[in-house]
Amino acid sequence: MIALHDLKKVYRQAGRDIPALDGVTLAVPSDSVHAVVGQSGAGKSTLVRCIALLDRPTSGTVEIDGVELTAVRATELRKARRRLGVVFQNANLFDSRTIIGNVAYPLELAGVGRAQRTAKAKELLGLVGLAEAGGAFPAQLSGGQRQRVGIARALATDPDVLLCDEPTSALDPATTSEILDLIAALKARLGLAVVVITHEMTVVKRIADSVSLLEAGKVIESGPLEQAVARFGSRLSETLLALPATSGLPQAGITIEVLDQTGPAEVPALTSVGRQLGVDLPIVAGVVEHLGEATFGRYRAVVPSALDPGEVLTQLRQRGAQAELSQAVAGVAR
Ligand SMILES: Nc1ncnc2c1ncn2[C@@H]1O[C@H](COP(=O)(O)OP(=O)(O)OP(=O)(O)O)[C@@H](O)[C@H]1O
Ligand SMILES: [Mg+2]
Structure with missing residues (x-):
């Protein structure tokens, strides 16, 4: 020691x-x-x-x-x-x-x-x-x-x-x-x-x-x-699960960011929320890392304009994921 x-x-x-x-x-x-x-x-x-x-x-x-x-x-x-x-x-x-x-x-x-x-x-x-x-x-x-x-x-x-x-x-x-x-x-x-x-x-x-x-x-x-x-939004989390820049991409809707920890054979929260709400939540950037027993997924996804992003965030959090509007996460990170 x-x-x-x-x-x-x-x-x-x-x-x-x-x-x-x-x-x-x-x-x-x-x-x-x-x-x-x-x-x-x-x-x-x-x-x-x-x-x-x-x-x-x-x-x-x-x-x-x-x-x-x-x-x-x-x-x-x-x-x-x-x-x-x-x-x-x-x-x-x-x-x-x-x-x-x-x-x-x-x-x-x-x-x-x-x-x-x-x-x-x-x-x-x-x-x-x-x-x-x-x-x-x-x-x-x-x-x-x-x-x-x-x-x-x-x-x-x-x-x-x-x-x-x-x-x-x-x-x-x-x-x-x-x-x-x-x-x-x-x-x-x-x-x-x-x-x-x-x-x-x-x-x-x-x-x-x-x-x-x-x-x-x-x-x-x-x-x-x-x-x-x-630790969602922390510098180490942002660096260890780095996402490529997506600022130049055309997007119809609001972008959210999700940090999800899943065990073996568990479905990511983003997938199950999309299924529950009957919508596609297109992923524009994502990274998956296996660390020890856990699998971490960080995704940037688009919420279609017809949907309330607040509802999507709530549903994600209910499934144990951490989720914010993209800007909010970037704000925490800086
Ligand atoms: N012998 C020294 N005399 C004066 N200043 C020093 C000395 N060694 C390091 N420093 C200063 O201390 C600070 C930290 O330097 P250090 O070499 O520990 O950085 P580092 O994190 O290893 O950087 P790098 O990733 O480039 O190797 C720097 O500002 C450097 O200029
Ligand atoms: Mg050095």
Whole structure:
């Protein structure tokens, strides 16, 4: 379990204070993945660096399994950092070292003997599916393979926490899937608390148990993935269930927006309301996502002019869907 309490980081640049982190409080249990999303400059990388104590937070605490890392003296810092593994966007391997040499590097720093660290590095390479690659050099591997090496290296000191800063941003979609599957498998096998920084919503949907939206150094939305998506009109819900623009389409009638959560074999509320009222409610944009046990559908549909949109909204809500006139939802979202 990793817990951050009121974490702040102020950079001073050209006589000006830049509050890169402005009071972040967050808890990530073991055996779970927390995704952090946010625009460029929101403070995501600063968050990773402050959690890993690669950068000292200005104030606030970082705790791993009840041990306060931020209270550790400078001389003990290297040892404390072994509780965390960090994976970067481009793996950041040493080109002149073999793959084994790269994975074993944190153990070398920790003073572990050669035979023992080589054995550990081999074991980790097996774990990430690269048992054969130990003698190769980074330049001989693909981007996805290098990222596997980066993950193996991050796990060398048997950390409780794995921090990943944009781990798949430099990879193609198929390789991204493989790396995410690997992170999920390692999380379960090793009971890791994982923090993944990403700007890709596909990454969040695929791997996250919980998610936070960071803006100007503050967590402005946070929660279990399914709850975040179910919060109609919230930024995370709008982004994770993004609809294409339909503003240019000719429409005869009023547009409504619906967020619906259905179980297996359940009919979406929009379908059953149309049937009940005996009308077509044409969908002009829609997205369906399966997250855990739930299926979320977000639709933009047209209510024909002959019908009272208020009645349609009432019927939808009676069936458990969330529904608003399109403008109203857009108003909430901004
Ligand atoms: N070493 C530093 N010195 C001064 N300012 C910094 C430093 N590092 C980051 N900042 C500032 O802190 C803010 C947050 O930066 P950060 O790199 O954490 O953003 P980010 O969310 O990771 O962005 P991106 O998505 O582009 O990677 C920015 O305003 C940035 O300019
Ligand atoms: Mg960054």
